[in-house]
Amino acid sequence: MLSLQSKWRYLVMFLGVQLVVMALLSREGYHKRVTYFFRIFRKMETGAGQAGGSHGRNHTGVDVYANLSLLTKAQGKEDLAYCPKTSPLTVGPIHVSFPSGLTLEQVERKNPLVIRGGRYRPPNCEARYKTAIIVPHRNREHHLKYLLYYLHPFLQRQQLNYGIYVIHQAGNYTFNRAKLMNVGFREAMREESWDCLFFHDVDLIPEDDRNTYTCDPNPKHAAVAMDKFGYKLPYKMYFGGVSALTPDQYLKMNGFPNNYWGWGGEDDDIGVRVSLGGMVITRPSLAVGRYKMIKHKLDEGNEINPRRFNMLAKTRQTWKLDGMNTVDYEIISRQYQPLFTNITVNIGTEAGLHPTKAPVAKLPDNPPQNQLLKELTKS
Ligand code: BGN
Numbered sequence: 178m179l180s181l182q183s184k185w186r187y188l189v190m191f192l193g194v195q196l197v198v199m200a201l202l203s204r205e206g207y208h209k210r211v212t213y214f215f216r217i218f219r220k221m222e223t224g225a226g227q228a229g230g231s232h233g234r235n236h237t238g239v240d241v242y243a244n245l246s247l248l249t250k251a252q253g254k255e256d257l258a259y260c261p262k263t264s265p266l267t268v269g270p271i272h273v274s275f276p277s278g279l280t281l282e283q284v285e286r287k288n289p290l291v292i293r294g295g296r297y298r299p300p301n302c303e304a305r306y307k308t309a310i311i312v313p314h315r316n317r318e319h320h321l322k323y324l325l326y327y328l329h330p331f332l333q334r335q336q337l338n339y340g341i342y343v344i345h346q347a348g349n350y351t352f353n354r355a356k357l358m359n360v361g362f363r364e365a366m367r368e369e370s371w372d373c374l375f376f377h378d379v380d381l382i383p384e385d386d387r388n389t390y391t392c393d394p395n396p397k398h399a400a401v402a403m404d405k406f407g408y409k410l411p412y413k414m415y416f417g418g419v420s421a422l423t424p425d426q427y428l429k430m431n432g433f434p435n436n437y438w439g440w441g442g443e444d445d446d447i448g449v450r451v452s453l454g455g456m457v458i459t460r461p462s463l464a465v466g467r468y469k470m471i472k473h474k475l476d477e478g479n480e481i482n483p484r485r486f487n488m489l490a491k492t493r494q495t496w497k498l499d500g501m502n503t504v505d506y507e508i509i510s511r512q513y514q515p516l517f518t519n520i521t522v523n524i525g526t527e528a529g530l531h532p533t534k535a536p537v538a539k540l541p542d543n544p545p546q547n548q549l550l551k552e553l554t555k556s
Contacts, residue, residue: 238270260302260336295341295517304338309371311361341517352479355433355443359504384467401466416448430454432501442485
């Protein structure tokens, strides 16, 4: 129990503190400080709103959902005119942040025009382009949620007819990004004659909607300016992150390699295949091909592949022998979920589709690393 005297003492102390605070506020410019506090509160609001449904602008770009609620389903229109060549809905820089608490249900609610399997077509015009997004995936549900949150409205802004395919690697085997892409290519083309396929890492979010998800006359490398590389191309031949090819271009280079298990090298192999297939790499500008990467550690089962240097040195000899013409896999399930088509697949291991025992870790060969790295990074 506090005595009456100590209660008075606390009251006086409390009033004293208040007086000091007020004195400070008025001395250093009351207005400035109040604005500062208000700004903090506003920041907290927009942060939370991004997940739940903000439509606020931010100095780093607009809300990716801005104006999309204006689009409603066209009623009873059979013959729609083609959409304009350049979408009037694109705005340029998009604000990207990753607030906690986002759920797939929230993403669904924000994308009422997306139909089963993650498909969409513009409600008021006939899309000029049909693009499939292929996302290789394993144990990254958290990233997938953000990718879907941003990619759906991003693609709708571009007035595309699109579908999102998540190619989920079954089992606890070493990850194989490129082989999953081959599976994605075949399975997506089985469903629809897509004009263009975007091979998309799950942790990369586009930051500018002028980065159009359509194909060029040559294979396109889209992720040219990633935040983790200081918004620059890390080296001239870099072909990782996000790339786009027409079915013809893809088959001309025999698809992607199936034999890169673990992290690294497969994207360089794909880059080399582009030129072996008689094509060149095209790219958007650094101002437009910007991506934010969702931060993460190298995951388990995606350890650095020590043999990648050696394999890369042999692409010229192997590209026709390994690729789309040899990809073997077993589809485990195909689910048409509200925001994407989920294809779960067994791609096996280096020891084949049904390895009887765990693969023995091989010692790295003696790779001609320096020469290769020089080759890749020369400009
Ligand atoms: C490169 C990797 C790529 C990776 C980029 C960016 C290799 C092969 C030997 C040269 N390539 O070095 O796979 O996408 O870094 O992280 O390791």
